[in-house]
Amino acid sequence: MSEQPTIGWIGLGDQGGPIARAIAEGGYPLHVWSRSGRFAALEGVPYTPHATPAELGAVSDIVGLCLSEDKDNTEVLTGGGLLDALNPGTVLINFGTGLPAAAVELTRLAAARDVRVVDAPVSGGHAGAVEKQLTTIVGGDPEVVEKLRPVLETFSATIAYMGGAGAGQVGKLINNAMLMANQKNISDLLDLAVAEHVDIDALVDVLRNGTASSRALQSLGSAITTENAEHLSTLQLIDMDIFREAFDGHGPTVGVITERAISGAEDLPKLAALITR
Structure with missing residues (x-):
């Protein structure tokens, strides 16, 4: 890997767009393929568009995937010809949230082409991506991860190495479940406060500035609003489907x-309305 590797990028959504932009702003040559053919997220920064994933893969030292589901990765890697187009020594980074087992399988398949895989799901939402303050939760070969660190630092406040292939996904899924369980705690306790006719605005201010504070609470009314709460709730429920499948067989807990956590995700629109009313 050269000192200034060429970065290929696929996925320009709420998080992927700002991440790709941060990488370009960090001075890395950026090559992009978009399923929709839209590149508005990169307006004002230098990048090279490509017609196919395979075309992008052939000129990239590192390829980042920031797609919604594991099946989207499979579609691009096999159906789009990306994996076959990657040169030996290329590093493939999966920034999406998915099954740890899928990360392990992707690592195995790519190894046959001498391609290294790192799972690096991110936490912090759209706002964290725009502010370049994401937490990036990484699994894979530690030597490869260390070489990737300068690229990851372009958009990350924290880079947390969890272990081998799939460990980044384990860390992200546990992070997600804890966030949503905390949302349920907030929802249940604020229901009690409403029943006792407490000033909710004053109480929330106390909770945010006291020992009860959490990222779940801090996000309400800022990153989470009445306008986006329904959408975020839907995404959280998808994450919990992945969590359930990933940890099936680990006992009744x-x-x-x-x-x-599912209840916390379902309560999110109600919470947003209560705190931002």
Whole structure:
């Protein structure tokens, strides 16, 4: 890998667009393929568009995928010809949230072409991506991860190495479940406060500035609003489907955690309305 590797990028959504932009602003040559053919997220920064994933892969030292689901990765890698087009020594980074087992399988398939794979899901949402303050949760070969660090630092406040292939996904799924369980805690306790006719605005201010504070609470009314809460709730429920599948077989506690986190995701629009009313 050269000192200034060429970065290929696929996925220009809420997080992927700002991440790709940050990489270009960091001075890295950026090559992009867009399924929609739209590149508005990169307006004002230098990049090279490509007609196919395979065309992008052939000129990239590192390829980042920031897609919604594992099946999207498979579609691009096999159906789009990306994997076959990658040169030996290329590093493939999956920034999406998915199954740890899928990350392990992708690592195995890519190894046959001497391509290294790192799973690096991110936490911090759209706002964190725009502000270049994401937490990037990484699994894979530690030597490869260390070489990637300067690229990851262009958009990350924290880079947390979890372990081998799939460990980044484990860390992200646990992070997601804890966030949503905390949302349920907030929802239940604020219901009690409403029933007792407490000033909710004053109480939330106390909770945000006291020992009860959490990222779940801090995000309400800022990153999470009445306008986007329904959409974020839907995404959280998808994440919990992945969590349930990933940790199936780990005992009854997983079911308890899953159901509480799902309730927290479902309560998110109600919480946003209560705090931003």
